[in-house]
Amino acid sequence: MNYTFQFGVLAEYGPYLAGGLWHAWWTSFPSIILTTVLGVVLAAMHLTRSILLRGAAVVFVDLFRTLPVVVLLIWIHYVMPILTGISSSPTTSSIIALSLNGAALACEAFRGGLAAIPPTQTQAAQSLGFSRWQVFRYVTLPQAFFATLPSLTNVHITVIKNVTVTVLIAVPEVMFRAQELTIQFFRPLEFYTGAAILYVALIWGYAVFMRSLEKLQKWQPI
Amino acid sequence: MSAPDPFVRVHGVTKTYGAGPVLNGLSLDLAHGEVLVLCGPSGCGKSTLLRCINGLETIEGGSITVGGVRVDGADAATLQQIRLATGFVFQNFNLFPHMTALENITIAPMKIRNVSKRQAEEQGRALLAQVGMPDKAASFPFQLSGGQRQRVAIARALAMQPSLMLFDEPTSALDPEMREEVLQVIQRVHHEHGMTMIVVTHEIGFAKSVASRAMLLDAGRIVEEAPARQFFTEPREERTRKFLRAIVNE
Numbered sequence: 278m279n280y281t282f283q284f285g286v287l288a289e290y291g292p293y294l295a296g297g298l299w300h301a302w303w304t305s306f307p308s309i310i311l312t313t314v315l316g317v318v319l320a321a322m323h324l325t326r327s328i329l330l331r332g333a334a335v336v337f338v339d340l341f342r343t344l345p346v347v348v349l350l351i352w353i354h355y356v357m358p359i360l361t362g363i364s365s366s367p368t369t370s371s372i373i374a375l376s377l378n379g380a381a382l383a384c385e386a387f388r389g390g391l392a393a394i395p396p397t398q399t400q401a402a403q404s405l406g407f408s409r410w411q412v413f414r415y416v417t418l419p420q421a422f423f424a425t426l427p428s429l430t431n432v433h434i435t436v437i438k439n440v441t442v443t444v445l446i447a448v449p450e451v452m453f454r455a456q457e458l459t460i461q462f463f464r465p466l467e468f469y470t471g472a473a474i475l476y477v478a479l480i481w482g483y484a485v486f487m488r489s490l491e492k493l494q495k496w497q498p499i
Numbered sequence: 500m501s502a503p504d505p506f507v508r509v510h511g512v513t514k515t516y517g518a519g520p521v522l523n524g525l526s527l528d529l530a531h532g533e534v535l536v537l538c539g540p541s542g543c544g545k546s547t548l549l550r551c552i553n554g555l556e557t558i559e560g561g562s563i564t565v566g567g568v569r570v571d572g573a574d575a576a577t578l579q580q581i582r583l584a585t586g587f588v589f590q591n592f593n594l595f596p597h598m599t600a601l602e603n604i605t606i607a608p609m610k611i612r613n614v615s616k617r618q619a620e621e622q623g624r625a626l627l628a629q630v631g632m633p634d635k636a637a638s639f640p641f642q643l644s645g646g647q648r649q650r651v652a653i654a655r656a657l658a659m660q661p662s663l664m665l666f667d668e669p670t671s672a673l674d675p676e677m678r679e680e681v682l683q684v685i686q687r688v689h690h691e692h693g694m695t696m697i698v699v700t701h702e703i704g705f706a707k708s709v710a711s712r713a714m715l716l717d718a719g720r721i722v723e724e725a726p727a728r729q730f731f732t733e734p735r736e737e738r739t740r741k742f743l744r745a746i747v748n749e
C-alpha cells in the first residue's frame with residue numbers, strides 16, 4: 278500500500294462534508310414522518326372490510342418493497358417528468374422514493390405489532406360499542422405502537438441509509454460531497470472515511486433517540 | 500293478558516365452529532330484571548352463547564333479540580346500539596393495559612357517547628368508589644390485583660349504563676380470597692340497578708342468593724332449567740346432579 282494519509286484535508290473540508298448532513302437530515306426526516314404515517318394508514322387498510330382498500334394496500338406493499346430503491350428513485354426523478362410533465366427537485370424526488378419504500382416496510386412492522394395484540398382486546402372494545410375504526414385508533418394501535426418501536430426504528434434506519442443513494446441525482450448530502458471532494462483532491466480514503474463516520478454518528482444518534490421513546494411507555498402488558 | 504315480551508330471547512340458535520355444533524338449537528327467554536346463572540362443563544358453549552348474544556359471533560340458525568332488537572344479521576349501527584345497551588365482563592378481565600383504571604372507565608363514554616372529559620371522570624370516580632377502589636384511579640392494570648382488575652372491568656361496563664350485563668366466569672381466574680370481593684360487587688350492582696344479568700359461574704353460594712333462575716348447558720343444549728334455589732338443592736336431572744357434585748368437589 279503506497280497511500281499517504283492526509284487527514285489534514287478533513288480539517289479544511291470537513292465542515293463542508295459535514296454540511297452534507299444537513300441535506301441528509303432534511304431528506305430523511307420528512308421521509309421518516311411520511312413512512313410512519315403511510316405505514317399506519319396501510320396497516321389500517323389491511324384491517325378494513327373493504328376488499329378494494331385491502332387489495333390496494335397489498336399491491337402497494339408488494340410493489341414498493343420489491344422495487345429496488347435506486348430504480349424507484351431514478352424512475353421518479355427522470356421518468357415521471359416525461360410521463361406527467363411535472364418535474365421535482367432532487368430532494369423532493371428522494372423524499373417520495375424513500376417514503377414509498379419505507380412505508381411498505383413500516384406497514385409490515387405495524388402489522389406485526391398489531392398481530393401481537395390479543396383478539397380479546399378487540400372483543401372487549403367492541404362489546405363496549407366501539408366501531409372498528411375506534412378499536413384501531415384507541416385500543417390496538419396505541420398498544421401496538423410500543424411493540425412496534427424496535428422494528429420501526431430499523432425501518433427508519435433503513436430510510437436514513439437509503440439517503441446515500443440520492444447521490445445519483447445529486448442531492449448535496451454527505452456522499453455526494455465526499456465524491457465531489459475526492460474527484461477534486463484525489464483523497465478517497467479521507468473523504469469516504471469522513472462520510473462513513475458522519476453517517477454512523479447520524480444514525481447512531483437517531484437510534485439513541487428512538488430508544489429513549491421506549492421509556493415513555495408507563496404501562497406494562499398484562 | 501299475554502305475558503310481556505322477554506327482554507332477551509334466544510330462539511333455536513345453532514352455532515358451529517368447523518367440526519360439530521357448539522350451540523345446538525338452543526332457546527332461552529329472560530325477562531327484565533331477571534338474573535340467570537349458566538353452568539356447564541368446559542367447552543359446552545357458555546362463552547359462545549354470551550358472545551352470540553352480544554353479536555360478537557355470527558350464528559347459522561335461529562334468532563336472538565335483545566330488548567326487541569334483532570341481534571343476528573344486524574347492521575353495524577344496530578349492533579353498536581345493542582352493544583351499548585349490553586355490558587360484557589370477561590373471565591380474563593380484558594382491561595386496556597395502556598390506560599389507567601380511570602381511563603379504562605371513561606374512554607367509552609367519552610368517545611362513543613361524547614360525554615365531556617370532566618363529566619366522564621366524575622362518573623368514573625363514582626364508579627370506582629362503588630366497586631370499592633376510590634384510590635386506584637391512576638393505577639395501570641398491571642399494578643392491580645386480579646380482583647381489582649375485574650372490579651375495574653365491571654365499572655367500565657357499568658359506565659355505559661347498560662340494561663343487560665353478561666358475565667363470563669367473572670371469578671374463575673381469581674384466587675379464592677379475591678372471588679368474594681368481585682361477587683359482592685356484582686350482587687350490589689344487581690340490587691342497586693335491578694339490572695338484567697346472565698352470569699356464567701360455578702359459585703353456588705352466589706348463584707343461590709342472586710340468581711332467579713339457573714341452567715345447565717351441555718354439548719350446546721340446555722339439560723335443565725329451574726328456579727335457582729331448586730336447581731342447586733333438588734335438581735331433576737341426573738346429569739345436573741353429577742355436574743353439581745363435580746363442582747362441589749373442585
Ligand SMILES: Nc1ncnc2c1ncn2[C@@H]1O[C@H](COP(=O)(O)OP(=O)(O)OP(=O)(O)O)[C@@H](O)[C@H]1O
Pocket residue numbers: 516517521539540541542543544545546547548
Ligand atoms: N373461535 C373459535 N374457533 C374454533 N372453535 C372455538 C372457538 N371458540 C370456541 N370454540 C370451541 O367451541 C366450544 C365451546 O367453547 P366455549 O368457549 O363457548 O365453551 P365454554 O363453555 O365457555 O367453556 P369454558 O368453561 O372452558 O370457558 C369448544 O369446544 C371450543 O373449542
Ligand SMILES: [Mg+2]
Pocket residue numbers: 545546547667668
Ligand atoms: Mg368460557
